[in-house]
Amino acid sequence: MITALAFVLTLGVLVVIHEYGHYRAALACNVKVLRFSVGFGRVLWSRRMGADGTEFVVCALPLGGYVRMLDEREGPVDSSLVHRAFNRKRLWQRAFVVIAGPAANLLLAVLLYSGVQWMGVMEPKAILSAPPASSVAARAGLKSGDWVRARSADGTNWQDIRSMADLRWHVLEAQMEREPLYLMLSDSQGRGSRNVRLDFGAVSADPQSSDALRSVGLGVPWSQALLGEIKAGGPADQAGLRRGDTVTAVDGVAILDAQMLREAIQARVEQPMAWTVDRAGQSIQLTVRPRADRSGAGAVGRIDAFVGLAPQSVLVSSGALEGLMEGARKTWDVSALTVSMIGRMIVGEASIKNLSGPLTIADFAGQSAQRGWTSYLAFLALVSVSLGILNLLPLPMLDGGHLMYYLFEGLTGRPVPDAWLDRLQRGGLAILLALMCVALFNDVARLVGFH
16 A cells, blocks of 8 residues: 555656646746646546636546647647747747756756755665675675775775765766776774775676676675574574574684675575574574575575664764755766666666666655655655656657757758658657566566566
8 A cells, every 4th residue: 555655646746746847837938838637548637727727637547747738730729829839939948848847857856865865864884794705895805894984986085975875876886887986994983994996897797787786795784693583483493593693603604794694594595504603602503404485586595584683874964055965966966877877778788677667666666655754755856867867868759859859940940840750759659668568577577586
């Protein structure tokens, strides 16, 4: 229920903001607006408002919306209103009306990201778990318990890292650009200081794929290898493990953190493991045999016990002006990353598996809503940026396609011929339908565990 409500709220807010941008720009250019619609299909609610009697409607299919303006190309226009028809407006005015929708989404993202900064959010500290032996982080010399304090693109100009989420974002940026990232480290208590260089030139994993951070070695924040709730009758219970046990070694290998223990468990499907645990100061030897979990793409080991404590957290917040600047910076960064990812998919450097549709959006909307308002607002900002950027793509049927028509008109002094408009609209519709099918397929594949 929460997922459905969060999904409807997400689409409703983003569609209303997008179309409101078009609407306000049209009024500013003295274009008569006939209808403001949220959704498509059967009308559920309608009301006429404003001096022009604009019809505001809510329709049954909430997967978009539109603003219908007075236009001689769509029907006869009374001679007294011709000056208010969209097609009679100057080129810059038509372009302004079109670009106002995506601009409204980007402005909303700035305000949402700023709001998250103003409200403050508890995020895990950038204290690292032990990286896998073959990872970029391991080769750079990172180890369990390292606290990342700052980052730099050149090893000279440093900027603070405020949380694990902040670190992951800059790692993702560096991966996308195949550029090195310098990190300033201390121990988990803030003692000492050393610098390392992460080199992404040879990283083959897709930066947007599920194993990207794992390939770098920065998957999850540090947490003690301590056992929490244990399921009755499960492998942990059968082995004699208890809540509060701290695992210090597995098969003679020292366990440095919870993530290291989880990976050891997952790799040993139905195989006995020799565990050394600390129980109230006493060292105990136990044999644990993880069961096989085949719910995903392959079998992994499970012991039916909660492994690890909640990671250390820090409150990330900003003042009024600083928060607004951070919101603008975040919106710019996400926009640039989105454009870069689209470009990489076009040239084949990134997988089309990264395309997501309504099912994935609904799932993420529900998860973020359950984590709290700040998490949901950050998710809403991310989708708003994506919607704004996608609408600016130079595809017919999208705002960016109309801008391309206006660019042609500005360069040649004449509009795109009607015959070409018809062909381009048909081609654009085919491309959009194909992208929607791919996105929906990816959604289903993720739900059943294929991606």
